[in-house]
Amino acid sequence: MRFSETEVKHIGIALFVITLALTLFFFGSFSVGGFITMLLTFGVAFIAHELAHKFVAQRYGYWAEFRYWETGLILGLLMGLTRAFLFLAPGAVYISSGAYGISREKNAYISLAGAATNVALAFVFLFLTPLFGQTISSFAVRINLLLAIFNLLPIPPLDGSKVFAWNKQKWAIIFVGLIVLRSILT
Numbered sequence: 767m768r769f770s771e772t773e774v775k776h777i778g779i780a781l782f783v784i785t786l787a788l789t790l791f792f793f794g795s796f797s798v799g800g801f802i803t804m805l806l807t808f809g810v811a812f813i814a815h816e817l818a819h820k821f822v823a824q825r826y827g828y829w830a831e832f833r834y835w836e837t838g839l840i841l842g843l844l845m846g847l848t849r850a851f852l853f854l855a856p857g858a859v860y861i862s863s864g865a866y867g868i869s870r871e872k873n874a875y876i877s878l879a880g881a882a883t884n885v886a887l888a889f890v891f892l893f894l895t896p897l898f899g900q901t902i903s904s905f906a907v908r909i910n911l912l913l914a915i916f917n918l919l920p921i922p923p924l925d926g927s928k929v930f931a932w933n934k935q936k937w938a939i940i941f942v943g944l945i946v947l948r949s950i951l952t
């Protein structure tokens with residue numbers, strides 16, 4: 767698990783901006799309580815999702831680092847301010863395998879790591895309901911499962927497109943399973 771100084775900066779900026787955008791969108795203005803709620807729920811879900819990709823890629827021996835997408839951050843912040851529509855594309859983990867490329871199977875596993883992490887976080891928040899309270903835990907469960915499902919849509923550049931390219935049957939089983947799990951838990 768290696769982080770460059772640039773990556774730490776990009777993670778921090780992306781996390782701050784998306785948390786601020788979500789606070790403005792859901793609460794209508796800035797509030798410390800709203801900011802903390804968004805940081806604990808969506809912020810944790812987003813960062814854990816991206817870092818899961820990074821760690822699995824590094825486990826395979828690839829270079830992997832998060833980079834924010836400036837345009838996505840600006841759009842997210844503007845949409846948070848206007849509250850008309852919410853679009854968040856704060857950045858992604860970029861992976862390089864060197865000269866040989868990444869096999870479809872390994873790319874699928876790297877892609878699935880984000881969704882699997884969000885599912886695990888949904889159960890963590892469900893388990894920690896007495897600590898966080900029903901409202902925050904319920905929101906965190908919904909956000910994590912929504913992120914997992916959204917990211918597994920088979921549309922490039924989303925994670926689901928890589929899983930779908932590797933094995934359509936396994937993608938379908940996982941995707942339907944996530945939808946069923948969401949209907950049970952939310």
